[in-house]
Each structure stands twice: as C-alpha cells, then as structure tokens.
Amino acid sequence: MSGVWVFKNGVVRLVENPGAESLDGSRQGSNTRRKVLVHTPSNEVITSYAVLERKLSSLGWERYYDDPDLLQFHIRSTVHLISLPKDFNKFKPMHMYDIVVKNRNMFEVRDM
Secondary structure: OOOEEEEEOOEEEEEOOOOOEOOOOOEOHHHOOOEEEEEOOOOEEOOOHHHHHHHHHHOOOEEEOOOOOEEEEEOOOOOOEEEEEOOHHHOOHHHHHHHHHHOOOOEEEEEO
C-alpha cells in the first residue's frame, strides 16, 4: 500500500496518488484542465489584461480607476460592473464567467 495518509476534519484517509489530489481534497495535477477566456468573434485567447481591455473597450466598456487593487470596467447605460484582480495570474474562471455573462455571444470560457 503506497500513498499519503491525510488527516482532515477528524478523518484519516489514504490518498494513493498524491500528485492528483491536494491535501485539502481538491483535484489538481494532470487531471485538471486550465480554463481560458476566448473572444468569440476573433477566436482569440485572452492572454493579458491589455488584450482584454481592448476587446472590452470596443464593446463600450469604460475603465474605472477608483480601486488600486482592482481593474474595473463599467458600461454607462447599465448597472454592470466587472471587477478583476490587478494581477493577471489571479484571473480565475469565476472572473471569466462574469465577463461571459455580461457580454453574451462575445466571449466564452474553454478548457485549454
């Protein structure tokens, strides 16, 4: 029997492939697919905030500069606000889906 014994919430269990599962029980490693945001009309993967800002600007989104820790975009005629972490490395699927919902048929989230 090989693996790692993990103690969590008063329960001990054997994780036989510790590279595929983190100690908190969430899946990671080769079984996890990275998500990417794609601009559908051009089929371009969004690789930076500069690219994303150009795409959003062309759709009428304006940048807010109120919070130094966030990138924020707003459309004047709506109540929609997109708030993103300042660091692109912290850009998560949750943020991607927020953009998709507020820009129907313009963006989609895909598995890499």
